[in-house]
Amino acid sequence: xxxxxxxxxxxxxxxxxxxxxxxxxxxxxxxxxxxxxxxxxxxxxxxxxxxxxxxxxxxxxxxxxxxxxxxxxxxxxxxxxxxxxxxxxxxxxxxxxxxxxxxxxxxxxxxxxxxxxxxxxxxxxxxxxxxxxxxxxxxxxxxxxxxxxxxxxxxxxxxxxxxxxxxxxxxxxxxxxxxxxxxxxxxxxxxxxxxxxxxxxxxxxxxxxxxxxxxxxxxxxxxxxxxxxx
Amino acid sequence: xxxxxxxxxxxxxxxxxxxxxxxxxxxxxxxxxxxxxxxxxxxxxxxxxxxxxxxxxxxxxxxxxxxxxxxxxxxxxxxxxxxxxxxxxxxxxxxxxxxxxxxxxxxxxxxxxxxxxxxxxxxxxxxxxxxxxxxxxxxxxxxxxxxxxxxxxxxxxxxxxxxxxxxxxxxxxxxxxxxxxxxxxxxxxxxxxxxxxxxxxxxxxxxxxxxxxxxxxxxxxxxxxxxxxx
DNA sequence: GCTTCTATGACAATCGAATGACACTTGTGT
DNA sequence: ACACAAGTGTCATTCGATTGTCATAGAAGC
Numbered sequence: 001x002x003x004x005x006x007x008x009x010x011x012x013x014x015x016x017x018x019x020x021x022x023x024x025x026x027x028x029x030x031x032x033x034x035x036x037x038x039x040x041x042x043x044x045x046x047x048x049x050x051x052x053x054x055x056x057x058x059x060x061x062x063x064x065x066x067x068x069x070x071x072x073x074x075x076x077x078x079x080x081x082x083x084x085x086x087x088x089x090x091x092x093x094x095x096x097x098x099x100x101x102x103x104x105x106x107x108x109x110x111x112x113x114x115x116x117x118x119x120x121x122x123x124x125x126x127x128x129x130x131x132x133x134x135x136x137x138x139x140x141x142x143x144x145x146x147x148x149x150x151x152x153x154x155x156x157x158x159x160x161x162x163x164x165x166x167x168x169x170x171x172x173x174x175x176x177x178x179x180x181x182x183x184x185x186x187x188x189x190x191x192x193x194x195x196x197x198x199x200x201x202x203x204x205x206x207x208x209x210x211x212x213x214x215x216x217x218x219x220x221x222x223x224x225x226x227x228x229x230x
Numbered sequence: 231x232x233x234x235x236x237x238x239x240x241x242x243x244x245x246x247x248x249x250x251x252x253x254x255x256x257x258x259x260x261x262x263x264x265x266x267x268x269x270x271x272x273x274x275x276x277x278x279x280x281x282x283x284x285x286x287x288x289x290x291x292x293x294x295x296x297x298x299x300x301x302x303x304x305x306x307x308x309x310x311x312x313x314x315x316x317x318x319x320x321x322x323x324x325x326x327x328x329x330x331x332x333x334x335x336x337x338x339x340x341x342x343x344x345x346x347x348x349x350x351x352x353x354x355x356x357x358x359x360x361x362x363x364x365x366x367x368x369x370x371x372x373x374x375x376x377x378x379x380x381x382x383x384x385x386x387x388x389x390x391x392x393x394x395x396x397x398x399x400x401x402x403x404x405x406x407x408x409x410x411x412x413x414x415x416x417x418x419x420x421x422x423x424x425x426x427x428x429x430x431x432x433x434x435x436x437x438x439x440x441x442x443x444x445x446x447x448x449x450x451x452x453x454x455x456x457x458x459x460x
Numbered sequence: 461g462c463t464t465c466t467a468t469g470a471c472a473a474t475c476g477a478a479t480g481a482c483a484c485t486t487g488t489g490t
Numbered sequence: 491a492c493a494c495a496a497g498t499g500t501c502a503t504t505c506g507a508t509t510g511t512c513a514t515a516g517a518a519g520c
Contacts, residue, residue, distance in 0.1 A: 043243065046250070122408065143401040143457065144448045156508055157450035193466090194510055200467060201508095219465065219518070386497055423477090424499055430478060431497095449476065449507075 003120055003127040004028045006047035008038045008064065009082065010056055014105075018051065021109050027116075035059035035067075042074060048124055049116060052099070054083040065099055078119040082107070110182070132167045135229040137206065137214060139164060148206055158183065159202040163225075166215070171227030173218050199223055233350055233357040234258045236277035238268045238294065239312065240286055248281065255343060265289035265297075272304060278354055279346060282329070284313040295329055308349040310342075347371075362397045365459040367436065367444060369394060378436055388413070389432040393455075396445070401457030403448045429453055 005027045007018050019029045030047060032038035034056055041047070050068070054061045061081060068074040081102035101115050121128045121141060130142045136149040139160075146153045146160065155163065161183045166174065174182070176195040184190055199215060207213050214229040235257045237248050249259045260277060262268035264286055271277070280298070284291040291311060298304040311332035331345050350358045351372050362369045366379040374390060376383045385393065391413045396404065404412070406425040414420055429445060437443050444459040 046247070125402075142403070143454060144403045144451055145401075158509075190510070193512090196466060197468080197510075203467095217466070388498075420498095421500065423501090426477060427479085427499075433478095447477070 002026055002028045003048040003124070004030065004045065005049050005051065005116070006038065006041055007031045007051045008033075008035075008056070008061070009051070009053040010034065011053075021113075022116075025113060035064050038064060042068075046074070047077060048127060049078045049080070049120055051080050051082060051112075051116075054081050054102075076123070078123050080112075080115060080119065111186075114182075132164065134167055134170055134225065134227075135214060137167075137229075139167060146206070148208070148211065151208075153205055153208070155202070155205050158198055159205055162198055162202055163206065166223065166225035170225045170229070173216075173222050173224040175222040179222065195223075232256055232258045233278040233354070234260065234275065235279050235281065235346070236268065236271055237261045237281045238263075238265075238286070238291070239281070239283040240264065241283075251343075252346075257346075265294050268294060272298075276303060277307060278357060279308045279310070279350055281310050281312060281342075281346075284311050284332075306353065308353050310345060310349065362394070364397060364400055364455065364457075365444060367397075367459075369397060376436070378438070378441065381438075383435055383438070385435050386431070388428055389435055392428055392432055393436070396453065396455035400455050400459070403446075403452050403454040405452040408452065425453075 003026075005022055007015060007022075007029060009015050009018070009031070010033050015031050015033075019031060022029045030041045030044075032041050035058060052061045052065060056064070065079055065081070068077065068079065078100045081099040082105055083102055084105050100119055103112055103115060117128055121130060125142055130140060132139045132141070138147045139145070140147075141164065144160070146155055146163065162179065165179065165183050176192040179195050180188070180190055180192070199217075203213055203215055212229075214226045216224050216226045218224060235252055237245060237252075237259060239245050239248070239261070240263050245261050245263075249261060252259045260271045260274075262271050265288060268280075282291045282295060286294070295309055295311070298307065298309065308330045311329040313332050330349055333342055333345060347358055348371075351360055355372055358371075360370060360372050362371070368377045369375070369390075370377075371394065376385055376390065376393065392409065395409065395413050406422040409425050410418070410420055410422070429447075433443055433445055436445075442459075444456045446454050446456045448454060
C-alpha cells in the first residue's frame with residue numbers, strides 16, 4: 001500500500017516537480033494550493049504525511065500547521081515544512097508550532113525523500129521498507145540491527161548510517177563529498193579523507209573472517225556498495 | 231475474535247476518523263448518529279465497548295448512558311465518553327452517570343486506543359492481549375504485575391509504562407523523543423535525558439542479581455526491548 | 461620508477477550513556 | 491492538617507565508545 005502525500009504549495013512549478021518525483025518513488029500524491037483546498041483534500045482522505053509551504057497566499061503555512069495540530073483527525077500526521085532561505089531563523093518557531101521537520105528551499109530531492117521516509121518510518125513503519133538486503137547482508141532500520149549471514153554485527157552510529165546510505169542505491173558510486181553530505185550532513189565541515197577511515201572501519205566491521213568485501217573502491221571517484229554482491 | 235466497538239457520534243468527520251483507525255487496529259466498528267440508531271445497533275448485537283459523544287442532537291450522550299446502564303443487557307458494557315474541552319467540569323457527573331472513562335476532544339488516537347484497550351482488558355480480558363511475555367519476563371496488563379522468572383517485581387508507575395511500551399514492539403528502537411511522547415505524553419516538556427534515568431531505574435528493577443539485561447541501548451538512536459531476549 | 465590515490469594503525473579530543481545525589485511532588489495513612 | 495514514604499525530573503560526574511586527523515605503508519596508474 002502506497003503512502004499518501006499531500007503537498008500544500010502555491011508555486012505550480014514546484015508542485016509539478018514534487019508530484020513527478022514523489023510519484024516516481026511510489027507515493028500517491030495530492031496537491032493543494034491554499035489552506036482551503038488543503039482542507040478539502042484532507043477531508044477526502046487522511047494523508048500519511050504533509051509537505052507544507054511556509055509562505056502561502058492567504059493563510060500561512062505556519063497557521064495551517066497550527067490548525068492541523070489542533071484538529072484531532074490530523075493532530076498526529078507528520079508535517080514537513082518547506083521554508084525559503086532566510087527564514088531559517090524561524091526554524092525553532094516552525095518546529096515549536098508542531099512541524100516534525102523542515103527543509104530549506106531550494107532543497108535536493110534525495111534529502112527531501114530521506115526526510116519523508118524517516119518520518120513515515122517513525123509514524124507508519126508498515127508503509128516503508130524497513131529492511132535492506134543485499135547478498136547475505138541485511139540491515140533492519142526499525143531495530144537498527146545489521147546481520148551478515150545471520151550473524152549480528154556491531155556498527156558504530158556513523159558506520160551504520162554510511163552502510164545504510166550506500167545500500168540505498170547499490171552499485172551507485174558516491175564521491176567522498178556526497179557521502180559527507182548524505183551521511184554526516186551538509187552543515188558539518190569534515191575532511192574528505194575521513195570518509196576513507198570510516199569506510200575502512202565499516203569494512204572491518206562487516207567483513208569478519210575473510211568474507212568478501214561488498215564495498216568497492218573506485219579510484220579517483222569514491223565508493224559504492226557492489227550491486228552484484230553475493 | 232475481534233472486539234466490537236460502537237461509536238455514537240454526530241460529526242461525520244470524526245466518525246470516519248474513528249472507523250478508519252479502529253478498524254486498522256482490528257476492531258469491528260459500528261456507528262450511530264443518535265440515540266435511536268444506537269438502540270438499533272445494540273439490538274443487532276451487543277458491542278463490547280461503546281464510545282459515546284457527550285453532546286448529541288436529540289437525546290444527549292449522558293442520557294443515553296443512563297438508559298444503557300438501566301437495561302440489564304447493556305448495564306455492564308464499558309462506555310467511554312467523548313467530551314469537548316470545557317465540559318471537563320462535568321466529568322464527575324459523567325462518571326457518576328455510569329461512564330467508565332472519558333476523553334477530552336481533541337484527543338490523540340494512541341490515547342483513545344490505550345483507554346479502549348484498558349477497559350476491554352478489564353471487562354473482557356479474552357478480547358485483548360493481556361499478558362506480554364518475553365523470555366522469563368511477563369507483564370500482566372490487567373493487574374499491572376510484572377514477573378521475572380516467576381518472581382514478582384516492583385516497578386514504579388513510569389517504569390511500568392516504559393516497560394509496557396517497549397515490550398509492545400520488541401526489537402524496535404525508540405528514540406528518547408518517541409519514548410517521551412509515548413510514555414510521558416505529548417504535552418509534557420521533560421528533558422530527553424530523563425529517559426536515561428528511568429531506563430536505568432527500570433533496568434535496576436527488572437535485573438535483580440546478575441540476570442541478563444533485556445533492554446538494549448542503541449547509541450545515538452535510543453533504546454529497545456531485545457526481541458531475541460531469552 | 462615515479463606520482464597519485466587509498467588503506468590503516470595510532471592517538472587525543474569529544475560525545476553519549478550510566479549513575480548517584482538531591483530537591484520537589486504526590487499520595488497515603490494517622 | 492501533618493508526617494512520611496514513594497516516585498520524579500535535573501544535574502554533575504565518570505567512563506567507555508566513537509570520531510576526526512595525521513603519519514606511514516601499500517596499490518594502482520602511467
